[in-house]
Amino acid sequence: MTPVDALPEWHALLAHAGTAGRVHLREQFAADPDRAARFAFRHGPFLLDLSRQRLDAAAVERLLALAVAADLRGWIDRLFAGDEVNHTERQAALHTVLRMPAGTVARVGGEDLVPAVERERQRMAGMVERLHAGHWRGYSGRAITDIVNIGVGGSDLGPAMVCDALHDFTDPRAAKLRVHFASSMDGSQLNRLLRVLDPETTLFIVSSKSFSTADTLANARTAREWLLAHQADEALVLRQHFVAVTASPDKAVAWGIAADHILLFWRWVGGRYSLWSTIGFPIAVQVGMARFRELLAGAHAIDEHFRTAAFAQNLPVLLGLAGVWNTTFLGIRAQAVLPYDGRLAMFPAYLEQLAMESNGKGVDRAGRPVAYATCPVLWGGVGPNAQHAFYQLLHQGTVPVTCDFIAPVRREFPLHGIDAVAGEQARRELASQHRLALANCLAQSRLLAMGDVDPSRPAWRHYHGNQPSTTLLLDELTPFALGGLIALYEHKVFVESVLWNINPFDQWGVELGKQVANETLSVLDSAGGAIDDAATAALVAHMRRVLGGEGA
Ligand code: F6P
Numbered sequence: 001m002t003p004v005d006a007l008p009e010w011h012a013l014l015a016h017a018g019t020a021g022r023v024h025l026r027e028q029f030a031a032d033p034d035r036a037a038r039f040a041f042r043h044g045p046f047l048l049d050l051s052r053q054r055l056d057a058a059a060v061e062r063l064l065a066l067a068v069a070a071d072l073r074g075w076i077d078r079l080f081a082g083d084e085v086n087h088t089e090r091q092a093a094l095h096t097v098l099r100m101p102a103g104t105v106a107r108v109g110g111e112d113l114v115p116a117v118e119r120e121r122q123r124m125a126g127m128v129e130r131l132h133a134g135h136w137r138g139y140s141g142r143a144i145t146d147i148v149n150i151g152v153g154g155s156d157l158g159p160a161m162v163c164d165a166l167h168d169f170t171d172p173r174a175a176k177l178r179v180h181f182a183s184s185m186d187g188s189q190l191n192r193l194l195r196v197l198d199p200e201t202t203l204f205i206v207s208s209k210s211f212s213t214a215d216t217l218a219n220a221r222t223a224r225e226w227l228l229a230h231q232a233d234e235a236l237v238l239r240q241h242f243v244a245v246t247a248s249p250d251k252a253v254a255w256g257i258a259a260d261h262i263l264l265f266w267r268w269v270g271g272r273y274s275l276w277s278t279i280g281f282p283i284a285v286q287v288g289m290a291r292f293r294e295l296l297a298g299a300h301a302i303d304e305h306f307r308t309a310a311f312a313q314n315l316p317v318l319l320g321l322a323g324v325w326n327t328t329f330l331g332i333r334a335q336a337v338l339p340y341d342g343r344l345a346m347f348p349a350y351l352e353q354l355a356m357e358s359n360g361k362g363v364d365r366a367g368r369p370v371a372y373a374t375c376p377v378l379w380g381g382v383g384p385n386a387q388h389a390f391y392q393l394l395h396q397g398t399v400p401v402t403c404d405f406i407a408p409v410r411r412e413f414p415l416h417g418i419d420a421v422a423g424e425q426a427r428r429e430l431a432s433q434h435r436l437a438l439a440n441c442l443a444q445s446r447l448l449a450m451g452d453v454d455p456s457r458p459a460w461r462h463y464h465g466n467q468p469s470t471t472l473l474l475d476e477l478t479p480f481a482l483g484g485l486i487a488l489y490e491h492k493v494f495v496e497s498v499l500w501n502i503n504p505f506d507q508w509g510v511e512l513g514k515q516v517a518n519e520t521l522s523v524l525d526s527a528g529g530a531i532d533d534a535a536t537a538a539l540v541a542h543m544r545r546v547l548g549g550e551g552a
Contacts, residue, residue: 004501005372017329020056024466025449044301044497045481048315053322063321075498080145080307082108086505093505095273096303099296102522120264124278132173139240140200141232148180149282151207152215156183157353158275159282161346165482168414169286171307173429185215187222199230206244207279209271211251234500245278267342268503272353291479298483307490316488320495332400340407340441350381358493358504363503374500384440387408395463403469408477445469484509
C-alpha cells in the first residue's frame with residue numbers, strides 16, 4: 001500500500017496548512033459570519049463545536065478526501081466485522097460487540113459473540129445482586145461492605161473514571177457498599193485502604209486481562225496476606241473475599257480464585273477498551289445493572305452513528321480529522337482535555353491511556369518509520385482548577401496546544417441527607433455554581449481563540465490567541481451520555497490511527513520495560529548481581545548503601 005504521506009491528498013493538505021493554517025482564528029471568524037453554525041454538529045445528547053479549530057471549509061474538504069484515500073470506510077467496516085485490525089497481535093478489536101443490545105447478532109468467524117457476552121454479563125449481574133442484597137458474606141458471616149478493585153491501566157482507569165463520574169447515579173441498593181480502587185505498584189493506595197477497611201467485610205476484585213501484570217499481582221498478594229493475618233483458613237478467605245475478572249481464567253484459578261468467582265472477558269477486548277466488559281463490575285456494583293446497560297446503550301448509539309453516518313456529519317470522524325490536522329499538518333503536538341465538571345476529573349487520565357497507548361506509535365502498519373507526527377502529548381484536568389494552574393501556558397506560553405472543552409449543559413443536584421429547607425437553598429447555590437463553571441468554560445475557549453492584544457498595555461498583558469479548541473457539550477451527564485462520550489473518543493482515536501496508518505490496538509512500547517524491571521529486581525533483591533548500565537549501576541549502589549543504613 002502507498003504510504004499515506006505519499007498520497008496526493010496528503011500533499012494537498014500540507015500545502016493548505018502552509019497558507020490557510022496560518023490565518024488567525026480572529027480573521028477566520030471575521031471572514032465568515034456563519035462560521036459558528038457551519039462548524040457545529042449535533043448528534044444525540046452532543047453538540048460538537050469545531051468553529052474554534054484552525055480549519056476552513058477547504059481544509060475540511062481535503063481532510064475528508066484524505067479519509068477516503070486512506071480507506072477509512074474500509075477500516076471501519078473491518079473493525080466492526082471482527083477482522084484482525086490488530087495485526088501485530090493477530091487480534092480483532094471487538095469492544096463494540098460488548099455494547100450491542102442482547103438479541104442482536106455479531107457473527108465473527110461463524111460464531112455469534114453476543115450470547116456469550118450476555119451470558120457473562122448475567123453472571124456479573126448475579127454477583128451484583130448478591131452484593132446489593134447483602135448476601136455475599138465474608139469469612140465471619142458478615143455481609144460485604146467494601147469492594148476494592150485491584151487492577152492497573154485499562155483494568156483500573158475506565159471503571160474508576162466511570163464510578164467517579166456517575167457517583168450521583170449510585171444505586172440506592174448500593175448505598176451501604178463502598179467501591180475503592182488500588183492500582184499503584186508500590187502498594188501506597190492499598191496500604192492506605194487496609195488501614196481503615198475491615199477484613200471481615202472486604203471483597204477484592206483482581207482485575208487483569210492477562211492475570212500476569214506485576215503491579216496487580218503484587219497488590220493481590222498483599223491483600224491475601226492481610227486477610228490471612230486475620231483468618232488463617234486460606235480456602236475460606238480465597239472463596240469469600242476474591243473475585244477475578246480476566247481473559248486468562250487458568251491463571252486466576254492457579255492463583256487460588258474459585259472458578260465460579262471468575263468473570264470472563266475475551267482476548268479480542270483491548271485493555272483500554274474493556275470497561276464495557278466484566279471489567280465494568282465495580283461500575284455495575286455502584287450504579288446497578290440498569291444504569292450499566294444505559295452506559296452501554298450510549299456507547300452503542302455512537303457506534304451506530306460512527307458506522308453509518310456520512311463522514312461530513314460523523315462526530316468521531318470529524319474529531320479525528322481535526323486531531324490529525326492539528327498534530328500532523330499544523331504541528332501542534334500537545335492536547336489539553338478540560339472538563340468543566342468535577343465529576344469528569346478522571347476523564348483526562350483515562351484519555352491519556354486511550355490516546356497515547358493507542359496512537360503513541362512511530363512505525364506504520366508495514367513497520368516503516370513514519371516521517372510525520374502522530375499522537376500528541378495529552379494531559380488535562382478539571383478546567384476551572386486548571387485555570388489556576390497551567391492555563392498561563394495556554395494563554396501566554398510558547399507552546400501551541402489544542403484544547404478540548406467538555407461540559408454538560410444541564411445539571412441536577414441530588415442532595416442526600418439535607419433537610420428540605422436548607423437543601424433547597426444549597427441546591428440553588430449549586431445550580432449557580434454550575435452556571436459559573438459554564439461561563440468560565442465559554443470565556444476561556446473564547447479568549448484562547450480570539451486573544452486580546454491592546455497596544456496600550458504592556459506585552460505581558462497581551463493574549464495572542466489562535467490556540468485552537470473543540471467544545472463538546474453534553475445535554476446532561478447521564479450514564480447514556482457518558483457511554484457516548486467515551487465511545488466518541490475511542491472512535492476518534494481509531495480514525496486518527498487510520499489516517500496515520502498505524503495500529504492503535506497493540507502496545508509493544510510498554511513491554512521491554514517490564515522485562516528490564518524484572519532483571520533489575522533480581523539484582524536489587526540479591527546482595528550481588530551486575531548491571532551493564534553505568535547510570536543504573538550507580539543508582540543501585542546508592543540504594544544499597546541507603547538500604548544498608550550507610551546513608552547517602
Ligand atoms: O502494560 C500495559 C497494559 O498491558 C495495558 O495495556 C493494560 O490496560 C494494563 O497493562 C493492564 O493489563 P492487565 O489487564 O493484563 O493486567
